[in-house]
Amino acid sequence: MIKITNKSKCCGCEACSQICPKKCITMKPDEEGFMYPIVDESICINCGLCEKTCPELNLQENKNPIDVFAAINPNAEIRFKSSSGGVFFYLAEKIINQGGAVIGACYDKNWRVKHEVAYTLDDVQKMRGSKYVQSRMNDVYLQTKKLLQNGIPVLFSGTSCQIMALKLFLNKEYDKLLAVELICAGVPSPLLWSKYLKEEVYPKINSSQPSQEISNIEFREKSKGWKNFRIVISSKRATTHIVSDFNYENSFFSCVLKRAVQRYSCYSCPAKAGRSNSDITLGDFWNYQSDDIIVDDDRGVSVVLANTEKGIHFLEGLTLTRREFGEVMMKNPASVKSGMCSVYRKNFYKRINHKSVREEMAFLKRHVLIRRIVNKLLRLIHVNYLLKY
Structure with a gap:
C-alpha cells in the first residue's frame, strides 16, 4: 500500500491511482497545490500493484543513450512555432499518419494543464509548446494500455517520471509504443499557476469569465528569438497581447527560474539519466555551436537522445547532426541530474498565502542579489587573506 511519509518521495505521476483494481486511491492536492495519493484503507486489498508502479519505489540503473543528435x-514554420527544434511534432505526425494516437500535455478550458489523447x-497542435506546470494525468495510462492492446500505435510524451510510471504501469514492452521523454527541470504547482492567472492576467480582461477570453498561452514564444523567448498570453478579442513578457521579467517564470517553486521530488528525480526507459529524450540544445548541417539561426535546435533502436528508427527524415553526450550533459544538465533546491523553497508556498506572486518575485530577486554580493565579498576576503599570508 502506498503511504506518503516523505513528500520528496512522491513525484505525483498518478500511476498508483490508475493501477488500483479497487479504485481506493484518489489524488488530492496538499496545501501547496501538488497532488498526492490518499488511500481508502477500508477497501484496500493490499495487492501491492500501487507500489509496483511507483517510480520512487522501483529505482533503475543509469543508462547512457545509444546515440546523440x-x-x-x-519545416521552418513548424520549428518556429515549437519550443525548440520542432522534433515532437515531427514524431507525432509519423504516429498519426500510421493511424495512431498521441498522448501529451495540453490546456483545459480554464488553462489548467492535463494529459489528453x-x-x-x-488535436496534436494543442500539445505543442512547453508548459511549466505539473500536468494532471487523469486516466491516460489506462487509455494507453487499451490502445496498445488493440494494436494501435501510440506516442506517449511526458516528463521523466511520467514516462517511467507508464513503463511500470504497462509492465511489458510494446512494439507500437514510442515513449518520448521531455527534459525537465522540475514542475511548479498548479496552485501557483492559478494564483498567477488570477492576480496578473484575469484583471486585465474585461469579462465576467476572463479565462474564456484567452485564445492561447505560449511559455516559449520566439518572435524575439529562441534564446530570448517571451511568455505571451493572447486574447480572443484584442489585437494586442494580454501578457507579453521576456522570461526573466515575468513574475511566474522568475519564480520558476529561481528553483524555489518545484515539487520536492524534483530536486532528487528518480527517473533522469536514462532511468525512465524512454525511446527518445527531447530538449533544448542550449549554446549550440553551428556546423555544416545545422546552423543556429535562433529559431530553435533540439537535443535528441536516442535511447533505443526504435527511437533511432523514428528519427529518420529529420535534419540531424551527431554530437557528443558530454556536450549535452554540459549544455543541458537537466538531462541527467536534478537542480539544487533553493534555500527559499521551504517557506515559498507559505509566503504566497500572504503575498502576490509579483511581490514574491521581488523578494526572491532582492534576496538572491544580496546573497550573491555577500558570497562575492567573502571570496574576495578569502583571496586577499591567502595573498597576505
Whole structure:
C-alpha cells in the first residue's frame, strides 16, 4: 500500500491511482497545490500493484543513450512555432499518419494543464509548446494500455517520471509504443499557476469569465528569438497581447527560474539519466555551436537522445547532426541530474498565502542579489587573506 511519509518521495505521476483494481486511491492536492495519493484503507486489498508502479519505489540503473543528435524539423514554420527544434511534432505526425494516437500535455478550458489523447494533427497542435506546470494525468495510462492492446500505435510524451510510471504501469514492452521523454527541470504547482492567472492576467480582461477570453498561452514564444523567448498570453478579442513578457521579467517564470517553486521530488528525480526507459529524450540544445548541417539561426535546435533502436528508427527524415553526450550533459544538465533546491523553497508556498506572486518575485530577486554580493565579498576576503599570508 502506498503511504506518503516523505513528500520528496512522491513525484505525483498518478500511476498508483490508475493501477488500483479497487479504485481506493484518489489524488488530492496538499496545501501547496501538488497532488498526492490518499488511500481508502477500508477497501484496500493490499495487492501491492500501487507500489509496483511507483517510480520512487522501483529505482533503475543509469543508462547512457545509444546515440546523440542535434536536430531540427525540416519545416521552418513548424520549428518556429515549437519550443525548440520542432522534433515532437515531427514524431507525432509519423504516429498519426500510421493511424495512431498521441498522448501529451495540453490546456483545459480554464488553462489548467492535463494529459489528453489526440487522434488528429489538429488535436496534436494543442500539445505543442512547453508548459511549466505539473500536468494532471487523469486516466491516460489506462487509455494507453487499451490502445496498445488493440494494436494501435501510440506516442506517449511526458516528463521523466511520467514516462517511467507508464513503463511500470504497462509492465511489458510494446512494439507500437514510442515513449518520448521531455527534459525537465522540475514542475511548479498548479496552485501557483492559478494564483498567477488570477492576480496578473484575469484583471486585465474585461469579462465576467476572463479565462474564456484567452485564445492561447505560449511559455516559449520566439518572435524575439529562441534564446530570448517571451511568455505571451493572447486574447480572443484584442489585437494586442494580454501578457507579453521576456522570461526573466515575468513574475511566474522568475519564480520558476529561481528553483524555489518545484515539487520536492524534483530536486532528487528518480527517473533522469536514462532511468525512465524512454525511446527518445527531447530538449533544448542550449549554446549550440553551428556546423555544416545545422546552423543556429535562433529559431530553435533540439537535443535528441536516442535511447533505443526504435527511437533511432523514428528519427529518420529529420535534419540531424551527431554530437557528443558530454556536450549535452554540459549544455543541458537537466538531462541527467536534478537542480539544487533553493534555500527559499521551504517557506515559498507559505509566503504566497500572504503575498502576490509579483511581490514574491521581488523578494526572491532582492534576496538572491544580496546573497550573491555577500558570497562575492567573502571570496574576495578569502583571496586577499591567502595573498597576505
